[in-house]
Amino acid sequence: MKPAKTLCPYCGVGCGLEVLPPARPGRPVNRDGEGNPIWQARGDRDHPSSKGKVCVKGATVGESLDRDRLKYPMLRESLDQPFKQVTWETAFSRIVQEIQQVRAERGPEAICMYGSGQFQTEDYYVAQKLLKGCLGTNNFDANSRLCMASAVAGYIKSFGSDGPPPCYDDLEKTDCAFLIGTNTADCHPIIFNRLRKYHKKNKRKVKLIVVDPRRTDTAKEADLHLAIRPGSDVALLNGIAHLLLQRGRLDAALIDDCTTGFSDYAELVQHYPPERTAEICDISVQELETAADWWGQSKHVLSLWSMGMNQSIDGTAKVCSLINLHLMTGNIGKPGAGPFSLTGQPNAMGGREAGGLCHILPGYRVIKNAKHRRAIEQGWQLPEGSIAPQPGLAAWDMMLALERGEVGLFWVAATNPAVSMPDIERTKAALSRSPFTICQDAYYPTETAAYAHLLLPAAQWGEKTGTMTNSERVVTLCPAFRQPPGEAKADWEIFAEVGRRLGFGPQFDFQDAAQVYREFVSLTAGQLCDMTGLSHDQLAKGPVQWPYPATTCAETAADKFDKRLYTDLRFATEDGRARFHPFHAKGLAEPPDPSYPFVLTTGRLYGHWHTQTRTGRIEKTAEMHPHPVLEINPRDAQKLKIQSEEWVEVRSRRGYARLPVLVTQNIARGTVFMPMHWGFLWANQAEVNALTHPEVCPMSLQPELKACAVQLTAIQKPEDADESQTVPHTLPNLQTVNAP
Ligand SMILES: Nc1nc2c(c(=O)[nH]1)N[C@H]1C(S)=C(S)[C@@H](COP(=O)(O)OP(=O)(O)OC[C@H]3O[C@@H](n4cnc5c(=O)[nH]c(N)nc54)[C@H](O)[C@@H]3O)O[C@H]1N2
Numbered sequence: 001m002k003p004a005k006t007l008c009p010y011c012g013v014g015c016g017l018e019v020l021p022p023a024r025p026g027r028p029v030n031r032d033g034e035g036n037p038i039w040q041a042r043g044d045r046d047h048p049s050s051k052g053k054v055c056v057k058g059a060t061v062g063e064s065l066d067r068d069r070l071k072y073p074m075l076r077e078s079l080d081q082p083f084k085q086v087t088w089e090t091a092f093s094r095i096v097q098e099i100q101q102v103r104a105e106r107g108p109e110a111i112c113m114y115g116s117g118q119f120q121t122e123d124y125y126v127a128q129k130l131l132k133g134c135l136g137t138n139n140f141d142a143n144s145r146l147c148m149a150s151a152v153a154g155y156i157k158s159f160g161s162d163g164p165p166p167c168y169d170d171l172e173k174t175d176c177a178f179l180i181g182t183n184t185a186d187c188h189p190i191i192f193n194r195l196r197k198y199h200k201k202n203k204r205k206v207k208l209i210v211v212d213p214r215r216t217d218t219a220k221e222a223d224l225h226l227a228i229r230p231g232s233d234v235a236l237l238n239g240i241a242h243l244l245l246q247r248g249r250l251d252a253a254l255i256d257d258c259t260t261g262f263s264d265y266a267e268l269v270q271h272y273p274p275e276r277t278a279e280i281c282d283i284s285v286q287e288l289e290t291a292a293d294w295w296g297q298s299k300h301v302l303s304l305w306s307m308g309m310n311q312s313i314d315g316t317a318k319v320c321s322l323i324n325l326h327l328m329t330g331n332i333g334k335p336g337a338g339p340f341s342l343t344g345q346p347n348a349m350g351g352r353e354a355g356g357l358c359h360i361l362p363g364y365r366v367i368k369n370a371k372h373r374r375a376i377e378q379g380w381q382l383p384e385g386s387i388a389p390q391p392g393l394a395a396w397d398m399m400l401a402l403e404r405g406e407v408g409l410f411w412v413a414a415t416n417p418a419v420s421m422p423d424i425e426r427t428k429a430a431l432s433r434s435p436f437t438i439c440q441d442a443y444y445p446t447e448t449a450a451y452a453h454l455l456l457p458a459a460q461w462g463e464k465t466g467t468m469t470n471s472e473r474v475v476t477l478c479p480a481f482r483q484p485p486g487e488a489k490a491d492w493e494i495f496a497e498v499g500r501r502l503g504f505g506p507q508f509d510f511q512d513a514a515q516v517y518r519e520f521v522s523l524t525a526g527q528l529c530d531m532t533g534l535s536h537d538q539l540a541k542g543p544v545q546w547p548y549p550a551t552t553c554a555e556t557a558a559d560k561f562d563k564r565l566y567t568d569l570r571f572a573t574e575d576g577r578a579r580f581h582p583f584h585a586k587g588l589a590e591p592p593d594p595s596y597p598f599v600l601t602t603g604r605l606y607g608h609w610h611t612q613t614r615t616g617r618i619e620k621t622a623e624m625h626p627h628p629v630l631e632i633n634p635r636d637a638q639k640l641k642i643q644s645e646e647w648v649e650v651r652s653r654r655g656y657a658r659l660p661v662l663v664t665q666n667i668a669r670g671t672v673f674m675p676m677h678w679g680f681l682w683a684n685q686a687e688v689n690a691l692t693h694p695e696v697c698p699m700s701l702q703p704e705l706k707a708c709a710v711q712l713t714a715i716q717k718p719e720d721a722d723e724s725q726t727v728p729h730t731l732p733n734l735q736t737v738n739a740p
């Protein structure tokens, strides 16, 4: 049997996979891996973005497909009751009844949907049509708000549109890779392997700079590692600009012809002389000068970034400050150069294209623009004014609205906010206030299910057909290659059925996902992300990079995986010029002080994916990181008189966590690191977000999940400590009756 070609459902690198079905019991495994007892994934050599490479997560994903799946709709009237299995008919009529009642009694703003970068584009698109078009509320936001929102805001401010300009081939065309706030080695491993190989081969001519308070596996490969103080990125970037300006390393022609705002920026960076900058960032003047020299002397600077930049109250300011450097030195629109945000989730890019945040609309349009709203209303055959003119509630604002009792129906799909939101005790209290919560997930139990009234079983990756876009704008068709378990349905089908039952028959008259996609791409015509030339049929022949307008001819498509945006230096602003946006550094929302003397930073481990709904259930990845540990510098550990494997209690102003420590030089003094992967089902009292605060970047509304102030106390190992947890805990309010 031929393997199914698809995309890895984990990170935004978007590696191509080939998936082989399990054999009937007793059949031997052959050389191609056929006959394995489970679904087996391997790298797809034909995929242009990954050329056959995969990391441990992609390679083991098949093992998670049949473990602890949610198979039937389940309902309960209150959170202290057990769930009872119900039919889809009951589930749909209940949803429709709840929506109609909330709309009539409180208006559409009392309805919220919280979705995910793990949706396929078709799921995203149908959800936008339902909420923003038909129900008349822009209260659709996604976990991308916790992830890519600052990158989106920065691109729009600087270039006039979202969209990462470079492509992966630039990894092998750069002479200076500037990695800031990204642990690429663990979180985007296939991109990092490519860069590492190229860097090793070209040690003399290619520089690798890594900016991260931790000495991560990424930083260990760097020629220069700037272990800056958490939150000091804007100062660093302005300080580099100061030196570049002083040394005359400018692209004057590009600045004059293609940008505006340079003189204000040049004035601002005067406030960042080397001594001051080095002090703010806690690095040496020499390190700063080396970074500026390497950037200035390189002809092709490629910057890569992810959460160390985005998850900050300075998130958008950090992104704009980085783009300023690119504009000033002409590192944009050419091979080996450009600002490249590494997308977190497999289809956060598709989500942005489909309008999957509370301030945007399909085709990289924005809610606030009346022309944009009108274009989408026409596309959706809805009367003028159907789409509300103001953005809806962003992720954290939904929690605040729940807290205030302003939400009548909360619908969560493909995300696990009871683990991943900041200030988790406050989040849980807010979720408990929801009169009716729908949780649409592929697995059971999850932490968020504990706060739901209705559980809807979702067909996941491999069980529904749809598309996903990776970080370099390559769109891959992900076909269904197996049956969904039980009665699980594709997310978009669930949304469409609700739409039809609410009386929007013509709007949701979709026969299949290909038809949904056709309609979506038609709404990208003339936009930066024009993909009107794409269809499921065409994508069945192989992945395609956008822009891909219907007029694209076969010849131009030949080199289609080496395309950059803005090669003509005309940007997506009204006047075609990019903008310099000068920002001063604000620093951290909650800096350390004598009571809470450490900065806690948080993030990921190589083998786990987010809240472990898959990787916690796969032996290999679960065994790689059996329990959470807190990383701490040897000098801090000495002061606290603790050694590796001994326990600490970490306390912030909001809550606490208890876990063993790992004493390591890989983290600077005064900073500690805790992984994000353990919610309350997978460890006792070791939730990182019990500690984090919900302050957001005022422009992107992305929370500062990367830093809060904590205190540490050495404790005895608790009696109920989980040494190693490979099955989720059972909890009283996650019981079921009559579920098979
Ligand atoms: N293995 C694995 N890979 C993943 C994921 C996963 O769950 N597991 N998730 C995917 C998703 S959705 C995302 S968003 C990406 C995230 O990918 P990354 O952003 O690379 O991962 P993180 O570990 O969240 O954080 C990156 C780094 O930011 C640093 N940092 C903290 N504060 C600062 C600061 O103020 N300035 C700077 N410059 N750096 C700082 C941290 O020390 C950390 O090493 O990973 C994707 N890939």
Ligand SMILES: Nc1nc2c(c(=O)[nH]1)N[C@H]1C(S)=C(S)[C@@H](COP(=O)(O)OP(=O)(O)OC[C@H]3O[C@@H](n4cnc5c(=O)[nH]c(N)nc54)[C@H](O)[C@@H]3O)O[C@H]1N2
Pocket (backbone or CB within 6 Å): 116, 118, 119, 143, 144, 146, 147, 148, 307, 311, 344, 345, 413, 414, 415, 416, 417, 419, 420, 421, 422, 440, 441, 442, 443, 446, 458, 459, 460, 461, 491, 602, 603, 604, 609, 610, 611, 612, 613, 614, 676, 688, 689, 692, 705, 706
């Ligand atoms: N402290 C701290 N907190 C963080 C972060 C951090 O760095 N530090 N990072 C933030 C970031 S960048 C992110 S992206 C978030 C991630 O946080 P979450 O989105 O909460 O994490 P996941 O575990 O990926 O949740 C995805 C859920 O969708 C389900 N699922 C998978 N496929 C499908 C499908 O096709 N349909 C449906 N309906 N369900 C499906 C999975 O079973 C899982 O329950 O966490 C954020 N929170």
Ligand code: SF4
Pocket (backbone or CB within 6 Å): 008, 009, 010, 011, 012, 013, 014, 015, 053, 054, 055, 056, 057, 058, 059, 187, 188, 189, 190, 191
């Ligand atoms: S690098 Fe990302 S996309 Fe590639 S196999 Fe690993 S998790 Fe999947």
Ligand SMILES: [Mo]
Pocket (backbone or CB within 6 Å): 146, 147, 148, 344, 345
């Ligand atoms: Mo993310």
